[in-house]
Structure formats: C-alpha cells, structure tokens
Amino acid sequence: MKIVVILSGGETCDVTAKAGSTLMEATRATGLPVRVACGGAMACATCHIEVDPEWIGEVGRAGDEEANLLENSNYNTDNSCLSCQIIAKDALDGLRVTLQQDTFEG
Numbered sequence: 001m002k003i004v005v006i007l008s009g010g011e012t013c014d015v016t017a018k019a020g021s022t023l024m025e026a027t028r029a030t031g032l033p034v035r036v037a038c039g040g041a042m043a044c045a046t047c048h049i050e051v052d053p054e055w056i057g058e059v060g061r062a063g064d065e066e067a068n069l070l071e072n073s074n075y076n077t078d079n080s081c082l083s084c085q086i087i088a089k090d091a092l093d094g095l096r097v098t099l100q101q102d103t104f105e106g
Helices: 024-029 064-070
Strands: 002-006 011-017 048-051 080-082 098-099
Touching: 002 024, 011 024, 064 080
Parallel strands: 002 098
Antiparallel strands: 002 011, 048 080, 048 098
C-alpha cells in the first residue's frame, strides 16, 4: 500500500508499506531520515508524525502511553502519533502523514 509522507519544506515522498509492518519500518526502509532512537519499542518519540486530519478517524488518536511520550515534543499536535504504533493495513492505502521536525536524523 502507498503512504504519502510530507517532509519539511512540504515536499512529499511515496512510501510503500507491507501489510502488517509499521509505518516506522516502511519509512526507514525507504531511506527517510527518521531517527527511531528506541528501535520502535515505544520508548521515545523520535518517529513522531502528524496524521492528516482526513485520516485520523481511520488511524485513531495516540493512546495514553504514546501521548505521554509525545507531550515532550515542541511539535506535538492533536493528530500526533508515533509511526512505530501505526500498523499498515489495506484501509490505510493513501494515508497522508507529516514527519515532525523532532523526527529527522542529523
């Protein structure tokens, strides 16, 4: 399935995600500079994304543990999530997300 990732500056990158993989895994496999300091164990917020408002109903809001991690981000929004917690499924084909500034390596 295709996920549209919006980078800083507004440019987009199409990411192919296999069903059952996480969005974090798909972005890393594409070569996007996502830090992922904890390796996807939901122990940090370095895979922080913002889900497009049109998709938040399908993806769902961050859970309590996820929201606690995101509270420390200067870029936290109502639609913030951790990409390690979004599992690719057919219903997410075409999903649009924005990589938040605190996610980029370097």
